[in-house]
Amino acid sequence: MSSKIISELRALVGKSHVVDHATDMAPHLVDWRKRHRGDAICIVSPQSTGQVAAVLSYCRANRVRVFPQGGNTSVCGGSVPAVDGVNIILSLGKMNRILDVNPRNNAMTVEAGCILADIQAAASAVDRLFPLSLGAEGSCQIGGNIATNAGGTNVVRFGNTRDLILGIEVALPDGRIWNGLRTLRKNNSGYDLKNLFIGAEGTLGVVTAATLKLFPKPHSVATAMLGLSTVEAAVDEGLRLQGVFPGELVGLELISRSEFEISLRHGTNMRNPFGNDTPQWMVLVELASPERGDGLTERLNEVLGAAYERGAFEDVVIAATEQQRHELWRIRHNVTEANGREGMGLTHDIAVPTYLIPTFIERAGVALGKQYPQATPVIVGHMGDGNLHYIAMFTHAYWATVTDKAEFQRALSHVLYDISAELGGTFSAEHGIGSLHVDEMRIYKDAVEVALMKQIKCLFDPDNMMNPGRVLPA
Ligand SMILES: Cc1cc2nc3c(=O)[nH]c(=O)nc-3n(C[C@H](O)[C@H](O)[C@H](O)COP(=O)(O)OP(=O)(O)OC[C@H]3O[C@@H](n4cnc5c(N)ncnc54)[C@H](O)[C@@H]3O)c2cc1C
Structure with a gap:
């Protein structure tokens, strides 16, 4: 049975784009933190939206369950298949072309398998910013970011992934393709289908491409790490800075002393910016502006200097160089790996x-x-x-x-x-x-809300072939 399915899938996408060898499949069957394992008869890697649609149509007709996979960086068991059933992993990794970059329209169209860091680099090359930024950006794909409505460290200024998407293209479970790759900032013409797929975690269809919003590239950046004795003081100062630097505050991260020490302990070549006197709480603050020579660091210095005099916090380190900025952020970005080692x-x-x-x-x-x-x-x-x-x-x-x-x-x-x-x-x-x-969906979400979600799921995927067992309780 499995070998028949595999050879029919090979006929759809090409022999070398369906792998069923245990060694090749192994990294796809376990999640990044090695906490979730699943099983599949093969991994299918289409190279075009048409091929994705053909695979979905085939799977629906033959009752094969489809588990889309991006960079496999999910931390909630979303990216690996179930252990039971006849499953395939649909990997988007080979659909990784940047299709169009239009700085005049502040928009970029990409295939779903593009790595987030590559998208950031392509935007930067035309003096623009794609602001989605997270620790997994070297591995996660934009399709996965859209499917999970990923957040990250710039949400305080630019919003979640949902706020950064102008249009998407989706292959539906029945094999139809919806091309919603628009670059409009306004479009009140009926239901907002795009937002239905964003955050649906691959349960309603496969995102195959997206049009992304670009922003002016920052040319001035100022970064500081505050040390505080209480979390109340940390939140008070954070909220105050949001008011002082509206539009410029792009990062506001909280780190407890325990986390800070774990990150340093398991990092390589990392040093404690506070010497041996680590405060109870750290707040990492970043400002950014498209203006060159904006005096941003001086303004941050002035505001933080006055706050320090008032006793708003115990200590502060302001990055004087790009290297120092990088070192402060490394403490923050290292936490997931360091926690795994701790x-x-x-x-x-x-x-x-x-x-x-x-x-x-x-x-x-x-x-x-x-x-x-x-x-x-x-x-x-x-x-x-x-x-x-x-x-x-x-x-x-x-x-x-x-x-x-x-x-x-x-x-x-x-x-x-x-x-x-x-x-x-x-x-x-x-x-x-x-x-x-x-x-938790069953326990903490409103029952009416979950019932409506199930109705939506049923409309798109009545046979529950797409990512079954994910998102919605039975
Ligand atoms: C070190 C580290 C730091 C992280 N930091 C953050 C953070 O700050 N903020 C944050 O939000 N997350 C964070 N994450 C979690 C993770 O990186 C995000 O959820 C990311 O968006 C997942 O992208 P991915 O390509 O790896 O998707 P995967 O993990 O492969 O898949 C995630 C889900 O999306 C579905 N999916 C993937 N691609 C598609 C597609 N093309 N169409 C439809 N469905 C699809 C999958 O079926 C699955 O349900 C972090 C993870 C790590 C390991």
Whole structure:
């Protein structure tokens, strides 16, 4: 049965674009953090939208389940297939052409398999900025970013992926192609289908191409890291800076001392900008402007100098060179890898209204301390968006003693999600649902909302062939 499907898929996309050898398939069957594993009969890598549509049409007719895969950097089990059923991985990696760059229209059209860093570089080459930026940008693909409505470090100024997309092209589960590759800034002509596919995590169709918004390239950048003794002070100062530098503040990241030390401990050639006196909380601030010689660093210096005199924070490091800026950001970008080396980190991607961040951290700390005293709270987040990655870190030795790991994780996570819900927050701010949070959809989302989502799913994919078991509870 499998060999018949594989040879028929080869007839559609070419022999060398369907792989079924265990060694070639292995990296696609496990996620980036090696926490989720799945199974598939083969990996299909189409080279055109027409081929994607043909594969989807074939799979629907033959009841083969399709799991689209981009850069496989999902951190919620979204990118690997299920373990059961007749599955294929549909890899977009070979559809990686930049189709058009139009600086006069501040727009760029790309295939879905383009790596995010390549898109940023292509924009930069024409003196423009594509502002989506995240730690996985060297591997993740724009199709995956669109499917997950990825966030990252520039959301405070430019919004999520959704805000950066002008148009998309989608291959539908029934084999039709919707070409919505428009470059318009306004288009009130009926339902906004584009936004239905953005964030749908490949459950409604396969994004095959997209038209992206470009912005003026920054020519002045100013970066500082503040050291503070309380998270209240960190949030107060962050909110104040947003008001002082509207339009220029592009990054506002919060890092707890525990996270900061883990990042330094597991990084190579990294040094502590605060010497041996690490504050309890760090806030990484970045301003950017398209103007050259804008005096941005001087203005930031002045504003932070006055705040320091007032006692708004304990310490501050302002990057004097690009190298120093790079070193400050490296501490932030290294956290995911460093956490993996440190121990078993149970990560939570919550968001609450920004001013309630201290309340969440206080309540979560108390609850964990009581119920999970072995956990160290490790916190890093996109503070300007109210988004915290709250990690309950356990030593490998302790984690080895936990018998029912899935149940342990579920129970701990729900302690934190309950607190987030009480504060009007969410259990998934930017990473999506994947296979990991399907249960939370049932528990924390409004029942009417989930029912409507199921109706939409049924309209596009009545046989549940696209990414089954992801996003929506059964
Ligand atoms: C070090 C690190 C840092 C990260 N930082 C951030 C961060 O700051 N912000 C953030 O939001 N995320 C972050 N992530 C998570 C991850 O990088 C994002 O979710 C990213 O958008 C996934 O892109 P991908 O190409 O790797 O998609 P994959 O992981 O391959 O897939 C993710 C989901 O999208 C679907 N999909 C992929 N391509 C398509 C397509 N063309 N059409 C339809 N569906 C598709 C898949 O089926 C899956 O459901 C980080 C991950 C790592 C490893």
